[in-house]
């Protein structure tokens with residue numbers, strides 16, 4: 001049996017979700033495109049690896065699109081991130097959405113590579129947008145991964161190519 005199981009997020013996961021979100025984003029809120037959003041109650045999925053909570057993906061449904069509001073894997077290179085992306089693809093197909101999108105920041109080079117290898121493309125680069133975001137959320141650090149200055153928002157998008165295909 002595969003050690004990896006994906007389950008829908010429930011209210012029983014709230015403390016795990018809070019721990020992951022605050023480790024990733026300092027608070028449970030994200031700022032993107034000039035708006036703050038608290039992720040804690042978003043719908044999503046929890047990855048269990050050998051029975052342990054090991055990953056999280058949350059999303060928001062918009063009119064035509066699905067926004068990934070968080071994706072965090074605690075155990076690298078065991079397929080957790082990929083399996084969570086596969087789940088949100090099913091959501092987008094079943095909800096008849098045109099695409100899945102998310103905002104990350106310029107320092108997250110490995111995250112951007114991860115998404116690109118899974119069919120996402122860079123849709124927009126919002127240069128210096130994080131300067132504005134810090135006015136809304138001062139907790140955003142000045143530097144991020146690989147000690148790079150966090151300056152730009154990068155919008156990644158995955159087009160859903162088969163809108164009439166329904167996942168059972």
Ligand SMILES: CC(C)(COP(=O)(O)OP(=O)(O)OC[C@H]1O[C@@H](n2cnc3c(N)ncnc32)[C@H](O)[C@@H]1OP(=O)(O)O)[C@@H](O)C(=O)NCCC(=O)NCCS
Nearest residue numbers: 071072073075076077078079080081082083104111114117
């Ligand atoms: C980006 C992130 C979600 C990837 O999660 P992950 O669980 O390591 O993802 P996967 O295991 O599915 O894939 C990672 C690599 O491991 C490989 N891999 C997957 N299963 C594997 C296995 N059983 N054995 C060996 N390698 C494996 C994948 O092929 C992939 O390599 P590739 O990208 O070169 O194809 C994770 O690094 C993370 O949480 N980063 C911090 C937060 C972040 O950046 N989030 C996204 C932006 S908001």
